[in-house]
Amino acid sequence: EVIRQLHLQNVIIIGHSMGGAAILEAAVAYPEPIIGFVGVDFFKMAGTAFPPEIQAQIPGILKNLHDDFPNASEAYARQALLTPETDAEITDRVVNDYRNADPIMGVGSIESVFSYWKRERELLQQLPFKLYLIQCDYFPTQEAPLQAYAKSGYEITHIHATSHYPMIEKPADFNR
Numbered sequence: 001e002v003i004r005q006l007h008l009q010n011v012i013i014i015g016h017s018m019g020g021a022a023i024l025e026a027a028v029a030y031p032e033p034i035i036g037f038v039g040v041d042f043f044k045m046a047g048t049a050f051p052p053e054i055q056a057q058i059p060g061i062l063k064n065l066h067d068d069f070p071n072a073s074e075a076y077a078r079q080a081l082l083t084p085e086t087d088a089e090i091t092d093r094v095v096n097d098y099r100n101a102d103p104i105m106g107v108g109s110i111e112s113v114f115s116y117w118k119r120e121r122e123l124l125q126q127l128p129f130k131l132y133l134i135q136c137d138y139f140p141t142q143e144a145p146l147q148a149y150a151k152s153g154y155e156i157t158h159i160h161a162t163s164h165y166p167m168i169e170k171p172a173d174f175n176r
Contacts (some may be wrong), residue, residue: 003033012036017164018109021116028123038132041164043154046145047121050114058114065110069103076110081164083138090168124149134174136161 003011003026011034015023020042027034049055064072077098082091098106124131124146131154135141138161146154161169 003030009033010035012038014038014040015042016040016167017042018113021112021120024120024123024127027129028126031128034129036132037127037129038134040134041136041166043120043124043131043133043141043146043150044135044139045117045142047117047124047149048142048145049117055114062107062111062114065103065107069101069106070099073098073101073106073110083162085162087162087169090163090165093168094163094165121145121149125151127152130154133157134159134166136164136166138162138164 002008013023013027013034013036015021015038017040020039023037023039027037050058061072061076064075074095077094078091082094127150130152131146131150133141133154133156135156135158137158141156143156159166159170159173161173163169166174
């Protein structure tokens with residue numbers, strides 16, 4: 001809507017994490033003014049369901065989020081987005097943000113992480129331009145799904161970082 005309202009042209013859209021889903025939706029719905037697409041630490045398992053061992057844990061994760069959002073969201077952040085090697089200041093910042101997020105928004109957002117893969121697969125196949133991805137190496141990017149579903153191609157730039165937040169951990173590398 002911002003692109004439409006401001007009559008923008010030659011737009012490069014950038015989305016970190018779940019923002020990758022938002023820009024994917026926008027790029028497929030309104031591709032004309034968009035000339036570039038950059039996903040940051042997203043599309044790690046593009047259009048692919050979580051492995052069975054994680055799928056088995058999803059109901060419990062969601063129950064915990066509903067029952068005790070601050071502690072469950074902190075556990076999610078520590079387990080899925082941070083590592084023991086992540087700088088303590090960054091860990092504290094991320095954990096604090098997760099604990100203090102609006103529970104209704106937070107639960108819905110985390111729930112969508114587990115179910116978006118089908119929509120993601122569908123949209124990646126419709127994306128009319130190449131995906132440029134900036135990926136951290138704390139969790140490897142599975143390239144086979146990108147090869148299968150990113151019909152217009154993709155290019156990955158890796159940043160050695162310990163967590164999901166390269167713009168915080170390695171700002172100079174990220175900006176370069």
